[in-house]
Every structure is written in C-alpha cells, then in structure tokens.
Amino acid sequence: MYILIAGGGKVGSNLAATLLKMGHEVTLLDNDRNRYAVLESRFEHVARYGDATELFVLERAGVERADLVVAVTGDDEDNIIVCQVAKEKYGVEKSIARVNDPRNQPHFDMVGINLTVSATATILALIEHELPAHELVTLLDLRRENLEIVEFAIDAGSPAAGRTVRDLNLPNGSRLISVSRAGRAEIAVGETELRPGDLVMAILEPGAEEELKRVLMPAAV
Amino acid sequence: MKLLIVGCGRVGSAIASRMAADGHDVSVIDDDPEALARLPEDWPGRFVQGHALDLEVLIDAGIETADACVVATDGDNTNIVIAQVAQKRFHCPCVVTRILDPARAAFYSSLGLQTVCATSAAIETTTQAICATPGRTG
Numbered sequence: 001m002y003i004l005i006a007g008g009g010k011v012g013s014n015l016a017a018t019l020l021k022m023g024h025e026v027t028l029l030d031n032d033r034n035r036y037a038v039l040e041s042r043f044e045h046v047a048r049y050g051d052a053t054e055l056f057v058l059e060r061a062g063v064e065r066a067d068l069v070v071a072v073t074g075d076d077e078d079n080i081i082v083c084q085v086a087k088e089k090y091g092v093e094k095s096i097a098r099v100n101d102p103r104n105q106p107h108f109d110m111v112g113i114n115l116t117v118s119a120t121a122t123i124l125a126l127i128e129h130e131l132p133a134h135e136l137v138t139l140l141d142l143r144r145e146n147l148e149i150v151e152f153a154i155d156a157g158s159p160a161a162g163r164t165v166r167d168l169n170l171p172n173g174s175r176l177i178s179v180s181r182a183g184r185a186e187i188a189v190g191e192t193e194l195r196p197g198d199l200v201m202a203i204l205e206p207g208a209e210e211e212l213k214r215v216l217m218p219a220a221v
Numbered sequence: 222m223k224l225l226i227v228g229c230g231r232v233g234s235a236i237a238s239r240m241a242a243d244g245h246d247v248s249v250i251d252d253d254p255e256a257l258a259r260l261p262e263d264w265p266g267r268f269v270q271g272h273a274l275d276l277e278v279l280i281d282a283g284i285e286t287a288d289a290c291v292v293a294t295d296g297d298n299t300n301i302v303i304a305q306v307a308q309k310r311f312h313c314p315c316v317v318t319r320i321l322d323p324a325r326a327a328f329y330s331s332l333g334l335q336t337v338c339a340t341s342a343a344i345e346t347t348t349q350a351i352c353a354t355p356g357r358t359g
Contacts, residue, residue: 053298055324077274077298081325089328104274107302110309 004066004092005029006052006082007073008039011098015070016043027061053081055089063090072098076107083113114143136213139201149177149203150212156196157218166190171211174204222246225287225313227273227303228294232319232339234259236291241266248282251294273303279311289315297322304334 001024005012008030016028020043028043030036031051039047050057052071063069069086071079076099083095099105099118108116128137129151140149154161160168165176165188176188180199186192194200204212222245226237229251238261241247247266250273251257257268271278273294284290290307292300297320304318317335320326326338 053325054322055328075298077296077302080302081298085325085328088332103276106276106310107274107306111302111305 001025001067002062002065003027003068003070004052004058004061004063004086006069006071006079007098008032008035008047009072009074011072012070013039013042015072016046020046029057029061053078053085055085058082058085058090063092066090066092067094068092069095070097071095074100076100076104080104080108080111080113083108084111087112136209136217147203147205149201150209151199151201152213152216154194154196154198154200154216155218158194158196158216159218160194160216161196163194164190165192165194168194168215170215171204171208173208174202174212177201177203222288223283223286224248225279225282225284225290225307226250227290227292228300228319229253229256229259229268230293230295231259233291233293236293237266248287250278250282274299274306276306276310279303279306284311284313287311287313289313289317291317291319293319297325301325301329301334304329308334 003019003024003026005016005026005028008028012028016026019026026046028039028047029050029052030039031049036047036049048061052058063086069083069092071082073079079097083097086092086095095113096115096117097108097113099108099116102118102120105116105118125138137151138148139151142148178185178201179188179192179194181195202212224240224245224247226233226247226249229237229249233249237247237249248269249260249266250269250271252270252272254270260268267282269278269282273279284307290313292304294300300318300320304316307313307316317337320329320336320338321340323338323341326336326341330336
C-alpha cells in the first residue's frame with residue numbers, strides 16, 4: 001500500500017517507521033524546516049518538506065495514487081483540510097485524522113471524515129469503562145456501520161434481573177451479544193437469564209440507547 | 222440585515238465598520254481581545270472574544286439568526302472549516318470566505334463555498350497593469 005502521512009511529529013514519524021517495516025510505501029510530509037531536517041536524516045527520501053494542505057505539495061507527493069492518507073499534524077483545521085481535499089479532489093477513499101481538541105470532533109464528522117483518533121476521547125472512554133458506574137458504557141463506536149457496542153451492568157433493581165433474554169422485549173435495532181458472570185462470558189441466547197451482577201454486552205443502532213436503558217436499568221430516581 | 226464577521230483584522234474590521242455605518246446589525250468574533258481596537262470607538266455592534274471553531278462562540282455571536290457571514294481570519298484552513306460549519310451546520314444563507322491560496326480557493330469554490338481570493342485579484346491586476354504599458358520600445 002502507498003500511505004501518505006501529513007505531520008512528522010512523534011505520532012507521524014513512529015507511524016512511518018512502523019509502516020515501512022511492514023513493507024508499505026510511505027511519504028511523510030512536514031512543513032517545519034528543523035523537523036524536516038531530522039526526518040530527512042532518519043527516513044531519507046520518504047520524508048518530504050512541504051505544507052500538506054497545499055494542493056501542489058500533495059500532488060508532488062503522489063496523493064492521487066495513495067491508498068490511504070493519515071493526517072496527524074498538531075492542527076485540527078489542517079488535518080480536516082488534508083483529509084477533505086484528499087477525498088473530494090483526489091479521490092482517496094480512506095483517510096484517518098487525528099483530533100487534537102475534542103471540541104473539534106463535530107467538524108471532522110461534518111465533512112465526512114469518519115475515522116478519527118482523539119487521545120482525550122480515548123482516555124475518557126477508558127475512564128468510563130474502568131469506573132464502576134451502572135450506566136451504559138460505549139465500548140466500540142462503529143461509525144461506518146452506524147452501530148455501537150455497549151456494556152452495562154445488571155443490578156438488583158434492574159427490571160431485567162431474573163428474566164430471560166427472550167422475555168426482555170428489547171427495542172428494535174438492538175441485540176444482546178454476551179453475558180459475563182463471575183469472570184466468564186457466554187453468548188447471549190433466548191433462554192439466557194439475566195442476574196444481578198451480570199455484565200452484558202449489546203450491539204445497537206445509535207438512537208436505541210434510551211429505550212434499551214429503560215428495559216435494562218432501574219428507573220431513574 | 223444581520224451580519225456575522227469572523228476575524229477582525231484589516232479585512233474583517235473594514236467590512237464590519239462599513240456595514241454597521243450602513244445601519245446593519247453587525248456582530249464580530251476574534252480570538253484576540255485587542256482586535257476590538259480596529260473597530261470605531263463608537264462601535265454600535267457586538268464583539269465576541271473567542272475562537273470561532275467553538276460552536277458556543279458562534280452561537281453566542283448569533284450565527285443561528287445571521288443573514289450573512291463573512292469569514293476572514295488570517296488562516297486559510299481555519300476559514301475553510303468555519304465557513305463549512307456556517308453553511309452546513311447552521312445553514313447561513315450567505316457565507317463569504319477569504320482564502321489567500323488561489324488553488325484552495327478554486328477547489329472550495331467548486332465544492333460550493335463563496336470564496337474571495339485577494340491573491341488571484343492581485344495577480345490579475347498586476348499582470349494587466351504591466352501588459353497595459355507599451356514599455357520602452359512603445
């Protein structure tokens with residue numbers, strides 16, 4: 001694969017090194033002179049000097065034949081423009097962008113960049129998962145498929161405790177995947193009975209969350 | 222008419238001053254509080270200090286009810302993103318964006334943004350001025 005990386009900081013340069021090792025063809029773009037000098041001595045012709053939001057820079061780097069564009073500069077607007085231009089002008093279907101400020105996430109979504117990575121959002125998701133709250137926790141957001149995988153705990157007050165999956169009356173657009181009890185997980189089937197203390201994983205369409213909460217969690221006090 | 226101007230530099234502040242003098246309801250956003258000094262002393266409009274990529278700042282400055290929005294910060298890429306937010310998210314009926322790079326201005330104009338490129342205008346005017354003179358031999 002030919003992969004174009006915009007931004008040669010810690011993220012970009014380590015990605016480039018790993019992808020090269022995996023046998024991919026890589027171009028690493030950076031528009032900081034000092035940083036470029038370091039990158040050039042490490043990566044030689046793989047590193048290129050230039051602003052990846054300039055169309056001629058992208059063209060000279062062969063953006064048209066890129067299989068994937070990765071925008072990991074420290075500037076969210078630049079990352080948005082790189083991915084948008086690569087897709088809309090040069091027909092690069094796949095792009096991955098780094099979100100530096102999570103408040104900019106809606107702007108990435110708006111222009112259709114559906115693969116984004118945000119350190120803050122990732123850490124928040126981990127905190128959400130590690131804190132023992134009886135809330136719906138999102139484990140995986142499958143944006144492209146418009147589905148998400150969530151986890152929640154059944155406690156004694158849950159209307160689902162003591163009932164089988166078949167009797168739960170789950171909302172449309174949701175399915176239970178597995179039930180984990182005392183450290184052992186099993187695939188959820190119709191006759192699986194939910195008990196207090198169970199950790200349940202479900203797959204659902206965004207929008208089905210509220211109804212699913214009503215079926216599985218105690219009514220809010 | 223209700224007008225929102227993002228970026229209170231030379232371009233933004235001049236448009237803001239002129240439109241306010243013509244009696245329009247003008248609101249200006251800039252992340253530098255000192256930029257207020259570019260507006261007239263008796264500035265009748267609003268000045269919101271903040272980054273216009275922040276949706277709360279845009280809403281506070283009145284993007285939801287603005288009839289037109291001018292995007293003229295000093296960053297092309299920032300302008301392009303803000304303009305798309307104004308157009309696609311807030312459905313502002315008229316969004317005009319300043320883009321200095323002719324290549325990006327042309328591309329985003331093909332995507333439906335109304336772009337103004339001072340660089341292209343300068344290139345055009347300069348070339349015409351040179352071509353209009355007969356030179357030493359004429």
